[in-house]
Amino acid sequence: MFDLDEAISEWRRRMLAAGIKTPVPLDELESHLRDDIEQRRESGLSEEEGFERAIEEIGQAPALHKEFAKQRARDRLEGRLKMCSMIWVGLFVMFALLAVYDHDPRDDKTIEWLVVICTFIGVIWDCKQLRTAALQSPLRWASHCAFDSLIVSMMLMLFYMQSLRHHDRFLRACFLIAFLASIVATIARFMIVYGSYSAARKSRG
């Protein structure tokens, strides 16, 4: 004898095994499945046939998992880009404050080194995100990021100017390179924005 509840539990187990981890989509899919089965029964199928056809239509577990993963990847990218902006703004505020308080680099260079390291990591990480973003939807993402780069450049300029005051040539060179890198990143972003903008305009006629 066919037991619908048992069959649905078994189906849920298969979906879980395929990686649809959270219970929310599964509850919703189950609700869909039951609606579908009911509809099919009304049109004359047995419960078992209805179940078989309904799960066939809802899709195989790996394909379904792929669809959910695709949507999540878009979300993650957006989250990361937002975080990029926040980190840059945060760093900028911190260093701008330090500059205002006229931090004397002769006392202690820890902060200067921190800036250089953070900036290099930031620029590399940022460029990686930007590359992924540019492949997906250039205009939207690039405009989102252009502003980050601008802030980074301003921040580094501030610190480059400060570093001129001390004599560690290596540190000064690092500042200069980081500054140039962030300028290049900014220009690259504006080029992406401009490229997408003119492409969009061209396609609009």
Added chain:
Amino acid sequence: MHGIAMLTKELVAASTEPLILSLLSEGESYGYALIQEVKRLSGERIEWTDGMVYPVLHRMEREGWIEARWGEAENGRKRKYYLLKKEGRKALKEQREQWGAVSEVFRQLWGNQYV
């Protein structure tokens, strides 16, 4: 409905969001009903797969266009209903303008040839 081709995959993918937004602008609904409604309105030329619609609904929810709530169906089972939010109405307006522009071009190009 023989002789009428199904929509291409690309066109279905591009139209899913505006269709969901439009359907929800008429009142709250749930996944299964949305799929059935679009199938009916399109003369069965648009058949959304269930595996595609739910991830899209969830993403639209995270974007803040729609909100979801668990409710109880007439038969006592629980069901997840979706409701259009203010941001969603804004998105719908934008989408309508875009699709309207495309449709207007087609109307001008094909208008005279249509019976």
